[in-house]
Amino acid sequence: MDNGDRPSYDPHAIEAARQQAWRASDAFRTPEATSERPRKYIKPSAPFTSGNIHIGHVRSYSIGDAYARFCRARGEDVLFAFGFDSFGLPAELGAIAGKEPPSAWVARCAEHMIGQLKKLGFSFDWERTFMSSDAIMYRWSQWLFLTLLEAGLVYRGSGSVDWCDTCQTTLATIQVENGTCWRCHNPVRLIQQPQWYLRISAYLQENDRRIEELAASGIWDENALASQRFVLGRVDGIELDLESPEGGALTVFTPHAEALAQARFVAISPKHPEVERWTGGSDVAEQLEELRSGGLDRSAREAETMPLVQTGRTLLSPTGGDPLPVIVSPMVDGRFGVTAVLGIPEADRTDAVIAERLLGAPDPTPAEGLPQGGPGAGAPSGDGPSAGSADAPSEDHPPSEDHPSATPASVPAGAHPDGHGREAVRYKANDFTISRQRSWGTPIPIVYCEKCGAVPVPKAELPVILPLDLTPTGTGNPLAEREDFVRARCPTCGGEARRETDTLDCHFDALWLWVPVCVPPGEREQSLEHILGLDDLRAWLPCERVVAGSDSGNFVFDQRTVTKALRDIGPLEFLSEGEPFAGCLFHEMVIRDGRKMSKHLGNVVDPDELVDRYGADTIRLAVLYAARPQRSLNWSDSDVKRCHRFLRQVWDYSHARLALEPDALHPSAEDGASSEGGQTQAIGPDKTEHLRKRLAQWCETAVEKITEDTRELEMHSAVRNVMRLFDRVRDYEKRVIAKRGWLCAEDHEALVQALRTLARVLMPFAPHIAEQLLMDATPGDAELDASWPEVELVPR
Numbered sequence: 001m002d003n004g005d006r007p008s009y010d011p012h013a014i015e016a017a018r019q020q021a022w023r024a025s026d027a028f029r030t031p032e033a034t035s036e037r038p039r040k041y042i043k044p045s046a047p048f049t050s051g052n053i054h055i056g057h058v059r060s061y062s063i064g065d066a067y068a069r070f071c072r073a074r075g076e077d078v079l080f081a082f083g084f085d086s087f088g089l090p091a092e093l094g095a096i097a098g099k100e101p102p103s104a105w106v107a108r109c110a111e112h113m114i115g116q117l118k119k120l121g122f123s124f125d126w127e128r129t130f131m132s133s134d135a136i137m138y139r140w141s142q143w144l145f146l147t148l149l150e151a152g153l154v155y156r157g158s159g160s161v162d163w164c165d166t167c168q169t170t171l172a173t174i175q176v177e178n179g180t181c182w183r184c185h186n187p188v189r190l191i192q193q194p195q196w197y198l199r200i201s202a203y204l205q206e207n208d209r210r211i212e213e214l215a216a217s218g219i220w221d222e223n224a225l226a227s228q229r230f231v232l233g234r235v236d237g238i239e240l241d242l243e244s245p246e247g248g249a250l251t252v253f254t255p256h257a258e259a260l261a262q263a264r265f266v267a268i269s270p271k272h273p274e275v276e277r278w279t280g281g282s283d284v285a286e287q288l289e290e291l292r293s294g295g296l297d298r299s300a301r302e303a304e305t306m307p308l309v310q311t312g313r314t315l316l317s318p319t320g321g322d323p324l325p326v327i328v329s330p331m332v333d334g335r336f337g338v339t340a341v342l343g344i345p346e347a348d349r350t351d352a353v354i355a356e357r358l359l360g361a362p363d364p365t366p367a368e369g370l371p372q373g374g375p376g377a378g379a380p381s382g383d384g385p386s387a388g389s390a391d392a393p394s395e396d397h398p399p400s401e402d403h404p405s406a407t408p409a410s411v412p413a414g415a416h417p418d419g420h421g422r423e424a425v426r427y428k429a430n431d432f433t434i435s436r437q438r439s440w441g442t443p444i445p446i447v448y449c450e451k452c453g454a455v456p457v458p459k460a461e462l463p464v465i466l467p468l469d470l471t472p473t474g475t476g477n478p479l480a481e482r483e484d485f486v487r488a489r490c491p492t493c494g495g496e497a498r499r500e501t502d503t504l505d506c507h508f509d510a511l512w513l514w515v516p517v518c519v520p521p522g523e524r525e526q527s528l529e530h531i532l533g534l535d536d537l538r539a540w541l542p543c544e545r546v547v548a549g550s551d552s553g554n555f556v557f558d559q560r561t562v563t564k565a566l567r568d569i570g571p572l573e574f575l576s577e578g579e580p581f582a583g584c585l586f587h588e589m590v591i592r593d594g595r596k597m598s599k600h601l602g603n604v605v606d607p608d609e610l611v612d613r614y615g616a617d618t619i620r621l622a623v624l625y626a627a628r629p630q631r632s633l634n635w636s637d638s639d640v641k642r643c644h645r646f647l648r649q650v651w652d653y654s655h656a657r658l659a660l661e662p663d664a665l666h667p668s669a670e671d672g673a674s675s676e677g678g679q680t681q682a683i684g685p686d687k688t689e690h691l692r693k694r695l696a697q698w699c700e701t702a703v704e705k706i707t708e709d710t711r712e713l714e715m716h717s718a719v720r721n722v723m724r725l726f727d728r729v730r731d732y733e734k735r736v737i738a739k740r741g742w743l744c745a746e747d748h749e750a751l752v753q754a755l756r757t758l759a760r761v762l763m764p765f766a767p768h769i770a771e772q773l774l775m776d777a778t779p780g781d782a783e784l785d786a787s788w789p790e791v792e793l794v795p796r
């Protein structure tokens with residue numbers, strides 16, 4: 001097409017110019033939290049400093065950015081900023097590979113990633129960006145650790161960690177590949193080691209209750225709610241008090257109320273507060289101690305080989321059958337939390353495996369619903385190397401899912417023989433370890449004194465500074481070898497002490513990462529007591545919406561838990577429901593050819609390459625257009641091409657129409673509309689009034705739909721409706737031309753008006769081109785109106 005002197009679509013020039021203008025006007029600075037306008041804190045995920053923005057980030061931030069721009073255009077104050085999750089193993093591994101200190105590595109990665117994100121034109125308030133590995137930020141984690149410790153919600157306990165004998169180091173779960181060490185490929189053992197724990201169990205019941213409230217609030221999407229239920233792992237059933245022949249009773253739980261008569265044993269968690277009472281004999285106590293402190297083989301995590309301690313004690317059957325032997329097994333914890341449960345082989349595959357190990361002879365009749373050949377179905381021995389491993393019970397599936405008859409509220413009356421049973425709930429979610437034997441993390445503010453034991457560092461002395469000139473090798477913890485770090489004074493007695501050399505897992509930093517962006521950059525260096533008193537926190541929290549990947553369920557769950565703790569302790573008292581997020585959207589990932597993208601498969605899409613080729617607007621539009629957020633996005637080049645073609649057409653069409661002189665118009669050859677010749681000369685403006693009215697109606701309907709979609713973060717649908725609006729505009733022109741042969745002044749004004757509306761509703765999804773179009777469609781003497789077109793909506 002001959003453009004004449006009309007500008008052609010040059011995404012790189014347009015995007016560079018718009019980004020420059022946004023920088024110059026500080027367009028995305030967070031407004032002061034004092035206005036009367038509605039306020040929204042929109043929280044994007046905090047990226048690891050992995051080195052590169054990948055296409056999954058582009059998807060995530062395109063959704064959040066579209067929503068942020070939409071809210072601003074609707075006259076709301078928006079806080080849209082993030083911090084880098086820059087501590088932890090991914091950064092440490094990157095630094096080891098790059099043979100440099102992690103601090104240098106994360107700084108370089110963050111700089112590169114920020115450059116990539118800026119090129120994509122995301123409207124973050126960059127002044128609020130932070131790195132969780134900066135001392136001014138990790139003092140928040142240390143403060144949180146001490147605050148939770150004082151409240152009894154952080155405690156020291158003994159726990160299992162993976163250990164490599166060759167490398168002499170503990171490993172994180174992701175460093176263990178098929179039971180071997182990622183570095184030396186030798187087998188890994190589980191060992192017991194003192195660890196710091198976070199007591200989330202204190203808030204499981206409240207979290208359970210709140211999930212229903214969040215569901216009712218309507219701005220948590222189904223994926224996000226499902227993730228919260230999954231992490232919680234609620235199991236409904238009944239509990240009974242079983243008498244011991246020697247006196248005393250134990251409360252036991254089962255999800256299988258209908259099968260009490262088939263109970264064959266009772267299993268207690270080794271962490272059960274009453275466990276000592278049931279392990280009287282000295283050899284039993286010894287076995288229990290071994291179970292708690294000794295090494296386990298990795299394979300021992302499955303039912304077939306999970307350790308069992310037979311206590312020699314029994315409890316009376318709830319239905320008058322044979323007495324039930326009492327065993328102790330860590331198997332209980334991962335399925336029902338710290339509790340005691342009835343073992344019912346007929347109703348539960350794991351119980352069937354345990355019963356076979358206890359009682360020797362396999363059950364002659366295969367339990368109903370068991371996979372053929374499973375251990376309970378007559379396999380000669382349960383401890384064979386691969387017995388049933390493929391369908392071994394997984395912590396991921398609460399047994400109640402396999403047994404719908406055990407659903408909550410509707411426990412049949414007959415299931416409560418002699419009135420013993422009462423409805424009860426257990427949760428799979430459990431306290432977890434927050435300490436790591438690694439150097440790239442927040443130092444734990446504890447010192448060990450020979451006289452006073454473990455002593456917290458006073459809050460006024462925070463932060464405990466991490467030496468930055470460490471070069472981890474993957475073997476051992478270099479922090480433990482730094483005498484200048486380790487030597488300390490005991491805050492209590494003033495004597496010599498040694499610092500804790502474990503650091504906090506970056507998951508612990510994440511408990512807190514949603515708060516610091518609420519703090520104005522000028523206040524950052526202030527004391528935490530001052531910061532926690534700021535009105536800004538009260539103004540921006542709770543966060544209106546989290547937009548994050550669907551693998552963020554654990555993060556969000558634990559953030560919700562800690563918010564409740566800090567509400568009760570005091571600092572977040574103003575969040576009376578203990579919920580940090582009013583709404584949550586979990587989007588799925590970007591895949592290609594139906595598979596997860598990986599370098600190994602060679603199917604990775606490089607955002608930089610795409611931006612170089614098509615421009616940021618095209619890529620952003622394409623990831624929104626291709627799938628609804630809750631669905632996996634199967635990458636397709638044709639979606640990108642289609643979105644690029646759309647933007648180019650909008651650009652060319654708009655500029656061709658803006659360049660026309662009204663009333664001197666002639667049918668445009670490119671549209672192929674055929675004039676009816678000289679006879680149309682006499683047709684006045686009134687003859688096309690109905691078409692103009694219809695165009696106005698189309699615009700109104702489109703704006704309504706796009707508003708509704710964007711408000712609900714259904715961006716794929718919003719983008720489609722923008723595309724349809726463009727079709728309608730062109731259709732209008734064709735009809736006018738069919739009627740008269742050209743556009744009169746009124747027709748032309750209506751067309752330009754519609755193009756301005758199109759530009760305004762395109763703005764959240766392809767902001768650079770949309771803003772340029774709106775500027776070009778606005779007469780030189782008029783003020784640019786980039787606000788969202790007004791529309792009447794049903795309140796949510």
Ligand SMILES: [Zn+2]
Binds near residue numbers: 165167168183185186
């Ligand atoms: Zn190793």
Ligand SMILES: [Zn+2]
Binds near residue numbers: 491493495
């Ligand atoms: Zn001391």
